[in-house]
Amino acid sequence: MRILFTGGSGKAGRHVAPYLAGLGHQVTNADLVPLGHPAVTDLRVDLTDAGETWSALAGLATMDELDLPEKPSYDAVVHFAAVPRILLAPDTTTYATNVLSTYHVLEAATRLGVRKVVFASSETTYGICFAQGERRPDYVPVDEEHPTVPEDSYAMSKVAGEVTARSFQARSGLDVYGLRINNVIEPHEYAELFPAYLADPALRRRNLFAYIDVRDLGRMVERCLAVDGLGYEVFNVANADLSVAVTAQEVRERFYEGVEQRREMGRDETFYAVDKARELLGWTPEHSWREVLSAG
Template sequence: MRIFFTGGSGKAGRHVAPYLAAQGHQVTNADLVALDHPAVADLRVDLTDAGETWSALAGLATFDELDLPGQPSYDAVVHFAAVPRILLRSDSATYATNVLSTYHVLEAATRLGVPKIVFASSETTYGICFAQGERRPLYLPVDEDHPTVPEDAYAMSKVAGEATARSFQARTGTDVYGLRINNVIEPHEYAELFPAFLADPALRRRNIFAYIDARDLGQMVQRCLETDGLGYQVFNVANADLSVAATTTELRERFYEGVEVRRELGRDETFYAIDKARELLGFAPEHSWRDVLPQP
């Protein structure tokens, strides 16, 4: 597939864009900063500018395409570009940048007839991660039907992005899949970060004790590209296990007393339900911190 990938130079994108290229796709990284990966084409694009976004999506990706009899169109858009969390820019700039860029990408992609759009939403939409003070899920495991009532600018922008995506899908019938991505962990971060998480599981409370390996996120995007006909969908994206050594029972007793449990949970099963992605896409995460670190 010929893929227009926004934000390929970010923490998640710098793993996912090359992963897709390794699967045989032609990937163009639309970002303000170059990825400089030999298998991925770089194109500097300001996605908050509607004209730039449209022009980039309608244009060439590489010099090799000049030799084709006609200019090719993109088969898919993967939209990861964003201010990636709070406390990097002002709240107003975070919200405006994320909402406007998402609108421009979705508008250009659907009007240009791109048949598949995958966009990054966030775990933060559930209103727990960046809440002021203590927030607990309404029930466990947290699935895609859990209410999304965030208080912070970043999560608000992601909820707005989901509403925008659903509207463009309803208008056009294009397959548009949103990924509520949990905390992205790069392979080297297991050794750097997880010893502290194993010593003090409270450090992972705001992430609902979940995580997603950047390599498994690549697999998730590939599954979305391979699966057609689902219309508009949102999917939780996480690894299958907890990000701490404590068991589900221990965590429930310590952090979630009185929270409804809607089904039986495995000893180390994530509280951030990925059942929908497994059932509709065949998502099967392969990596775990348990493969790297000795377990207590």
Template sequence: MRVFFTGGSGKAGKWAIRHLMAQGHHVVNVDQTPSGLACSELLIDLNDAGQVIGAMSQFTDFAELDTGTGVPSYDAVVHFAAVPRVMIGTDGECFRQNTQTTYNVIEAAVKLGVPKVIFASSETTYAVCFADGAVKPDFVPVDETHPTVPHDSYAMSKVCNEATARSFQARTGIDIYGLRINNVIEPHEYAENFPAFLENPDQRRRNIFAYIDARDLGHMVDCCLKTDGLGFEVFNVSNDDMSVGLTSDQVIARYYEGVEVRGPMGPDETFYSNRKAREMVGFRPAHSWRDVLG
């Protein structure tokens, strides 16, 4: 597939592009800074709607000129570009850029006839991650039916983007899938960061004790590329196990007293349910911090 990928120069984007290229997809990275990856790249400002639709409708490398058949179309758009969290710039600018760029990307995709859009939403939509103080989920494991009423500008932008995506899908009928991505972990971060998580599980409370290996995130994107006909859907994206050494019963007793537990949980089972992704698109995460730390 020919994939227009925004934000591929970022932490999650680089790993996703590597995985997609390994599966044989032709990926064009669209960002403001070069990625260093061996893929075609266009450096643009996604806040500018004209630049977005222009980038999505032009040649991207010399090989495309050799066929003499005009500008090739895209099979899918993957939109990862964003201000990645609060407290980088102002709250208002975070919200403005994240919502404006998402609108511009999806609008360009539907106007140019791209049949599929996959966009990065966030774990923060569930109002736990960037809460002022300790906020517990309404129930665990947290799945896609959990309310999304956050208090911070980053998570607000992601909820708004989901509404934008749903509206474009309703009008056009194309497939638009939102990925509520949990805390992205690169392979080297297991040895660097997880010993501290095991010593002090409090550090993982805001992430609902979950994580997603960057390589498995790339696999999830590929699963979505290969799954057609779902219309609009959102998916939690996490690994199967928790990011702490406690058992699920110990986590519930220590952190989730009084929270509804919806069914029995395995001793290491994630509190950020990925069941929907497993059932609907065939997501099968293959990595764990336990592979490194035992």
């Protein structure tokens, strides 16, 4: 596939974009800073500018395309570009940047006839991660039907992005899949970060004691690109197990007393339910911090 990947220089993108290129896709990284990967083409694009966004999607990807009889079109857009959390920019900037860029990407993609858009939403949409004080979920495990009522600018921008994506899908009929991505973990971060999480599980309560290995995130995007015909869908994206050494029962007893439990859960099962991605996309996460660290 010929793919425009926005935000390919970010924490997740710098792994996922090359992964897709390694599968044989032609990947153009639309970002403000270059990725510099030999298998990925870099294109400097300000996605908050509607004209730049449209031009990037309508334009050439490589010099080699000049030798084709006519310019090819993009088959898919993977939209990861964003201010990635609160406290990196003023709240107004975070919200405006993320909402505008998502609108521009979706408008250009749908009007130019791109048949598949995969966009990054967030775990924060459920209103727990960046809440002032403590927030607990309405029920566990948290699935895609859980209310999305956040208080912070970043999560608000992601909810707005989902509404925008659903609207563009409704008027275009294209496939638009949103990924509610949990805390992204690179392989080297298991040894760096997780010993503290194993020592103090409370450090993970804002992430619902979940995480997503960036390698499994790449596979999730690949499955979204491969599976057609779902229309508009959103998916939780997390690894299968907890990011802490205590059991799911111990987490419930310590942190979620009185919170409704809607089904039985496995001993180490994530509270960030990924059943929908398994069922509709055939995606199963493969990696775990347990490959690197002992739970004992």
